[in-house]
Amino acid sequence: xxxxxxxxxxxxxxxxxxxxxxxxxxxxxxxxxxxxxxxxxxxxxxxxxxxxxxxxxxxxxxxxxxxxxxxxxxxxxxxxxxxxxxxxxxxxxxxxxxxxxxxxxxxxxxxxxxxxxxxxxxxxxxxxxxxxxxxxxxxxxxxxxxxxxxxxxxxxxxxxxxxxxxxxxxxxxxxxxxxxxxxxxxxxxxxxxxxxxxxxxxxxxxxxxxxxxxxxxxxxxxxxxxxxxxxxxxxxxxxxxxxxxxxxxxxxxxxxxxxxxxxxxxxxxxxxxxxxxxxxxxxxxxxxxxxxxxxxxxxxxxxxxxxxxxxxxxxxxxxxxxxxxxxxxxxxxxxxxxxxxxxxxxxxx
Amino acid sequence: xxxxxxxxxxxxxxxxxxxxxxxxxxxxxxxxxxxxxxxxxxxxxxxxxxxxxxxxxxxxxxxxxxxxxxxxxxxxxxxxxxxxxxxxxxxxxxxxxxxxxxxxxxxxxxxxxxxxxxxxxxxxxxxxxxxxxxxxxxxxxxxxxxxxxxxxxxxxxxxxxxxxxxxxxxxxxxxxxxxxxxxxxxxxxxxxxxxxxxxxxxxxxxxxxxxxxxxxxxxxxxxxxxxxxxxxxxxxxxxxxxxxxxxxxxxxxxxxxxxxxxxxxxxxxxxxxxxxxxxxxxxxxxxxxxxxxxxxxxxxxxxxxxxxxxxxxxxxxxxxxxxxxxxxxxxxxxxxxxxxxxxxxxxxxxxxxxxxxxxxxxxxxxxxxxxxxxxxxxxxxxxxxxxxxxxxxxxxxxxxxxxxxxxxxxxxxxxxxxxxxxxxxxxxxxxxxxxxxxxxxxxxxxxxxxxxxxxxxxxxxxxxx
Numbered sequence: 001x002x003x004x005x006x007x008x009x010x011x012x013x014x015x016x017x018x019x020x021x022x023x024x025x026x027x028x029x030x031x032x033x034x035x036x037x038x039x040x041x042x043x044x045x046x047x048x049x050x051x052x053x054x055x056x057x058x059x060x061x062x063x064x065x066x067x068x069x070x071x072x073x074x075x076x077x078x079x080x081x082x083x084x085x086x087x088x089x090x091x092x093x094x095x096x097x098x099x100x101x102x103x104x105x106x107x108x109x110x111x112x113x114x115x116x117x118x119x120x121x122x123x124x125x126x127x128x129x130x131x132x133x134x135x136x137x138x139x140x141x142x143x144x145x146x147x148x149x150x151x152x153x154x155x156x157x158x159x160x161x162x163x164x165x166x167x168x169x170x171x172x173x174x175x176x177x178x179x180x181x182x183x184x185x186x187x188x189x190x191x192x193x194x195x196x197x198x199x200x201x202x203x204x205x206x207x208x209x210x211x212x213x214x215x216x217x218x219x220x221x222x223x224x225x226x227x228x229x230x231x232x233x234x235x236x237x238x239x240x241x242x243x244x245x246x247x248x249x250x251x252x253x254x255x256x257x258x259x260x261x262x263x264x265x266x267x268x269x270x271x272x273x274x275x276x277x278x279x280x281x282x283x284x285x286x287x288x289x290x291x292x293x294x295x296x297x298x299x300x301x302x303x304x305x306x307x308x309x310x311x312x313x314x315x316x317x318x319x320x321x322x323x324x325x326x327x328x329x330x331x332x333x334x335x336x337x338x339x340x341x342x343x344x345x346x347x348x349x
Numbered sequence: 350x351x352x353x354x355x356x357x358x359x360x361x362x363x364x365x366x367x368x369x370x371x372x373x374x375x376x377x378x379x380x381x382x383x384x385x386x387x388x389x390x391x392x393x394x395x396x397x398x399x400x401x402x403x404x405x406x407x408x409x410x411x412x413x414x415x416x417x418x419x420x421x422x423x424x425x426x427x428x429x430x431x432x433x434x435x436x437x438x439x440x441x442x443x444x445x446x447x448x449x450x451x452x453x454x455x456x457x458x459x460x461x462x463x464x465x466x467x468x469x470x471x472x473x474x475x476x477x478x479x480x481x482x483x484x485x486x487x488x489x490x491x492x493x494x495x496x497x498x499x500x501x502x503x504x505x506x507x508x509x510x511x512x513x514x515x516x517x518x519x520x521x522x523x524x525x526x527x528x529x530x531x532x533x534x535x536x537x538x539x540x541x542x543x544x545x546x547x548x549x550x551x552x553x554x555x556x557x558x559x560x561x562x563x564x565x566x567x568x569x570x571x572x573x574x575x576x577x578x579x580x581x582x583x584x585x586x587x588x589x590x591x592x593x594x595x596x597x598x599x600x601x602x603x604x605x606x607x608x609x610x611x612x613x614x615x616x617x618x619x620x621x622x623x624x625x626x627x628x629x630x631x632x633x634x635x636x637x638x639x640x641x642x643x644x645x646x647x648x649x650x651x652x653x654x655x656x657x658x659x660x661x662x663x664x665x666x667x668x669x670x671x672x673x674x675x676x677x678x679x680x681x682x683x684x685x686x687x688x689x690x691x692x693x694x695x696x697x698x699x700x701x702x703x704x705x706x707x708x709x710x711x712x713x714x715x716x717x718x719x720x721x722x723x724x725x726x727x728x729x730x731x732x733x734x735x736x737x738x739x740x741x742x743x744x745x746x747x748x749x750x751x752x753x754x755x756x757x758x759x760x761x762x763x764x765x766x767x768x769x770x771x772x773x774x775x776x777x778x779x780x781x782x783x784x785x786x787x788x789x790x791x792x793x794x795x796x797x798x799x800x801x802x803x804x805x806x807x808x809x810x811x812x813x814x
Contacts, residue, residue, distance in 0.1 A: 006733045013740040020747035021769055027754055028765040118390035146390035153392065177391065177533045184395040216400045247400065301462060331462065338459050342477060 038071045045075040049094070053079065053087050058094055067099030076100065077126045092129045101127065105135050108147065118146040125154030133160045140166060145178050149185075156188035164193040165200045171210045183213035191223040198229040212244040219248025227254060234260050239269040246272060250279025258283055262291045265307075270300035277303055281310025293320050296336060297329035308335040312343050352720040353727075359713040360734035366702045367741035370578065374748040376586030381646055384585065385755055388526065388647050396525050396532070397431055403531055404432040405524060405602065407511045408501030410494050411437055414515040415444040419453040421515045424556025426482050430524040434483035436501045437515075441470070441491030450486055455479035461504070467613030469500040494598075495614035495621045502608050510605045512614075513650065517599045518548055518558055520649040527602050527648035539607045540629060540642040542593060543600030544580045546758070547573050548651035558651050561758040563767055568661055570771050571779050572654040574746055581646065581756075582749035588644035592695030594630075596642060598622035600650035607632070620671020627679045630691045649756075662786050669707070669790035676704050707787035714781070739776055746772035 045066070052059055066072040076098075080091050095101040104127065107120030121139055124132055132154070139151035140163065148170060155163040167186060171179040186197065200206070201214055215233055218226040230252070233245035246264055249257045261283070264276035277295060280288040292307045292314070308324075311317035321343075324336035396402050407425055411418050418437070425435050439447045450456055456476035463475075470492030478484045489500050498512055509531060511524065527541045549572075550564030564570055580597075587593045596603075601622065611628045614621045626642065633640040655661040676699075683700055685692040720726035750768055759765060 003729050003733070006730070006737070010733050010736045010740065013737060013744065017740050017743045017747065020744060020751065024747060024750050024754075024765055024769060025762065027751065028759075028762045031754070031757065032762060115386060115390075118386070122390060146387075149392055150390070153395075175533065176535065177529065180399060180401045180532055181392045181395050183401065184392070184399050187398075213401065220400055334460050334462050338461060338477075341457065341459050 041069060041071040042075055045069075045072050049075055049079055049091075052094065053083065053090065056086060056090060058090070058097060063094065063098045065098075067095075067101075067103050072098065073100060073123060077123060080126060080128070092127070092131075095127055095129065101129060101132070105132065108135070108139055110142075114144055114146075117142075117144060118150065121147040121150035121154070125150040125157060128154060128157035130158050130160075133158050133163070136160070137163060137166070140170060145175065148174075149178055149181050152182045152185040153188065156185040159189070159192065161189060161192050161196060164189045164196050168197065168200055168206070168210065168214055171213060172207050176209070179210065179213060183217045186214065186217040187220045189221075191221055191225075194218065194221060194223040194225045198226055201229055202232070208238050208240055212240050215241065215244040215248050219244075219251040222252040224252070224254055226252060227257060231257060231260050234264055239267075239272055242267065242269070242272045243275050246275035246279045250275075250282040253279070253283055255283070255285055258285045258287050262288060265291050265295050270298070270303055273298060274300065274302040274306045277306035277310050281306070281313040284314055286315050289314055289316055289320050292317070293324065296324055296327060296332035301331075304331055304335040305338075308339040311336075312339045318343060352716060352723070352725045356713070356717045356720040356726045357730065357734065359709055359717065360731070360738060362709050363713070363738045364734065364741055366706060367738060367745055369698065369702060370583065370745045371741065371748065373586040374578075374582040374745060374752065376589060377582050377584070378748070378752055380585035380589040381581070381752055381755055384646050387529075391529065393522070393525055393529060396529065397429055399431065401532070402431045402525075403509050403528060403535070404434075404507035405430065405509045405511055405528065406501075406505030406507040406605070407433055407435045407513060407524075408498055408505060409435065409437045409513055409515050410440055410497030410501065411442065411446050411515040412440040412491070412494070412497070413442045413444045413446060415442070415446045415449050418446050418515050419449050420556045421517075422450070422454070422484065425519060426484065427521070427556075428519060428524050429522050430528070432507075433511075433524065434485060434506060436485045436487060436504050438487045438489060438497040438501045438504075440489060440493070440497035447486070447488055451476070454482065454484055454486075456486055461485070463504045464609075466503055466609035467499040469496050469503065472500060475504065493616050495616045495618060499613035499616070502605060502613055505605060508605055510603050510608060512598065512601045512603065514599055514652070516653055517545075518553060518556060518651040519600070520651070521557065523600065523648040523650060524602075527600075527645045530643045530645055531602070534641065537639050537641045538643060539604045539633060539640045540596050540626070541602040541648070542584070542588075542596035542642070542644045543602075543648035543650050544584075544644075544646045545576065545597050545599045545650050545652055546580070547576055547654040549573075549654055549656065551651065563759060563764045564656075566656055567771075567779070568658060569654055569656055570767065571775050572661075574749070574768060574771055574775065576654075577749040577753050578746060581752050582745070584644045585646050587695055588642070590690050590694065591641060592690045592698075593642045593644055594626060594691065594695045594699050595623050596626045596644075597650075599652045600648065601625075603629070618671060618674060619667045620675055623671060623675050624678065627675060627682070627696070630688065631679065631682065634688050634691070658782075662789075665783055665786040666790040669787040670793075672699070672704055673790065676700060707784045708791070710784045711788050742776055743772050746775075 048059065048061060076091060076095060083091065104120045104124045108117050108124055136151045136154040139147050142148050152167045164186060167182050171182045174182060197214060197218060201211060215230060218230060230245050230248050233241045236242050246261065249261060261276045261280050265273055267273050273295065277292060280292060292311050295303055295307045298304050308321060311321050321336045321340050324332055327333050422435060422437060437450065455478055457479060458474050459477045461475045470490040472487055472489045474488045476486040485504060487500050487504050502510055523543055527543055530541050531538045547569065548558060549569045550562040551558045552560035552562060563573065584593060607629055611632045615624050618624045655664050679696065682688045682692045682696050684697055717731065721731055
């Protein structure tokens with residue numbers, strides 16, 4: 001009895017082995033055929049869409065069927081990433097006429113699998129058609145994180161400025177990864193979103209991690225209208241915000257930012273001092289030379305290192321670094337000599 | 350009667366071991382699906398221009414790597430990641446490794462203060478490059494791979510350290526894919542392991558794998574299958590249940606403060622990556638700090654696997670010696686609930702199905718034929734159990750191959766057929782050979798306690814394929 005049962009079990013496992021072997025082989029062959037067919041169609045779409053862009057006219061092809069083809073979807077979005085103006089409008093029309101836009105909108109709605117919805121939302125975002133902004137705004141509060149993320153980027157690419165504060169509001173309850181990627185979307189909104197973002201930062205009590213991300217995004221946008229807000233965060237009670245502010249000012253600041261950054265060199269937190277030193281290097285203002293020289297003997301290695309690096313970037317800074325060769329503090333001498341060696345070696349090439 | 354019981358127990362043990370791997374493969378399938386979804390839709394590429402990506406120091410030990418070091422460093426310098434530095438540690442090479450680096454990158458000596466957080470052999474000099482590349486070269490006296498990595502950890506500036514090797518080819522996006530897990534949870538993520546794949550048979554150009562392929566040799570192909578079973582069909586599941594016991598030495602990102610807290614890598618250990626991972630587990634559990642060690646299946650690093658029987662033998666003996674030492678060092682963690690799922694599941698699995706496996710299997714070779722010949726073991730039972738073990742093992746390999754389809758590295762049906770054949774053939778001789786090597790490791794002796802020459806061709810030579 002036991003033997004029969006065991007034989008049946010073995011036969012069962014052997015059958016599973018055969019099925020898996022067949023499955024593997026079929027998957028390989030199907031996959032290869034699929035890829036080869038897709039590559040052929042892709043080549044054709046690249047040619048045809050290229051011709052349409054050259055003639056600025058949607059050719060009388062069987063466009064209606066294309067919207068269902070993933071190869072066409074890829075080609076259209078690749079072209080979309082490299083064109084602007086009228087050419088972009090033409091591609092938007094092509095997306096409508098081929099039925100692609102409608103298919104993506106349908107695919108992003110609830111009821112489909114998470115994979116399909118995220119895929120559709122991602123491509124809808126890349127399509128960046130202003131007419132899809134209402135759909136993307138709804139998707140921004142979707143229950144699937146990746147759908148929300150794509151929606152934020154789509155709204156940013158479209159330039160739907162009113163949605164920027166909504167994105168920031170979403171960031172407060174997102175995971176660190178999703179919040180960080182939404183902060184990247186804020187950068188894509190560009191300078192037009194700066195006033196709204198600054199108002200939101202100053203007027204709302206946002207969590208520290210969200211505020212720090214928005215501050216960093218403002219720095220990357222690099223618009224001077226953000227400067228007063230960024231400077232205000234330099235005197236925040238929270239070190240994370242002071243660090244983010246230093247970093248942002250270093251990327252976007254004007255000469256007016258130099259004195260507050262010099263004051264930040266005396267911050268109680270070494271990370272703020274180090275970031276302020278690095279930021280001063282980026283602003284290339286000679287007023288920072290002496291304060292940076294003074295922090296060459298800071299007790300934190302990163303502050304000394306960043307101060308020496310910053311001096312090497314400032315007008316007249318190399319002379320100061322050379323003078324630091326006689327500094328009383330051996331650590332200051334080390335930091336200065338390293339930067340002088342690097343500057344000398346690189347300059348000599 | 351006793352012999353029959355033991356013989357059946359051995360066969361049942363083997364089946365249970367294979368079934369455990371099938372269960373892991375199913376768990377891995379779920380984990381890989383989740384990971385693939387997040388890779389496709391998590392907007393990973395945005396991390397490359399972000400101001401929020403954590404900085405990473407890549408530490409590369411180099412001992413007599415003159416043939417491939419320049420190509421390897423160039424390849425690493427081109428990795429897609431916003432902020433990283435490369436710290437190459439020349440571990441007292443006898444050849445012209447340092448001269449090659451100096452020539453290629455215009456190195457010049459600098460006085461660079463660094464922390465002596467971990468003890469190492471004396472450092473002779475530190476060099477920086479005149480090129481606008483973030484490369485630091487540490488020249489030190491020979492102390493072995495672990496010692497060189499420790500020196501690199503001391504000199505590294507950034508809070509995260511990628512420990513790798515000079516003969517490893519890193520995938521262009523591997524760092525961003527690994528660091529994604531750190532950004533996800535900066536507080537708890539202390540280590541991220543990558544997916545290591547054999548490079549043999551692949552086409553390499555300018556330090557990049559441009560066309561993955563299957564090697565010609567049977568031994569190399571067998572290793573491809575082994576790597577797939579481990580990295581594709583097991584580790585994702587171990588990671589999902591927080592029981593990853595090994596972050597591979599070829600690609601492992603660690604938080605630097607954790608590395609220094611555990612005293613760096615253990616010099617002279619033949620399985621220093623296993624030892625390090627387990628020490629990190631022990632440290633975090635002992636200090637009661639919430640943590641996670643994660644596996645990133647999409648962070649791919651390519652490594653050259655042994656081509657000859659002699660080199661493979663040395664490697665397997667070394668690995669098993671390393672495992673034996675670790676089993677002794679961490680015996681207190683075995684089935685100890687204080688160490689959570691690692692103590693109760695991950696470490697016991699390694700003990701019962703890695704450490705004990707060759708002993709049990711070897712005993713089976715002797716006892717089962719003896720019991721059968723003496724008439725103590727029913728032929729039907731023996732055949733059925735053997736067939737069962739054979740087919741469950743094949744199922745395990747097949748599931749690994751099917752899971753690997755998600756990456757699409759082997760696209761040709763011919764390659765699929767070759768690997769398919771191997772899943773059945775490897776049980777007929779090759780597997781027994783590796784068991785014999787591991788038994789040799791158990792016997793000890795001088796030859797089992799040394800690294801030996803791994804006879805690798807290096808990244809530069811692979812490029813000329």
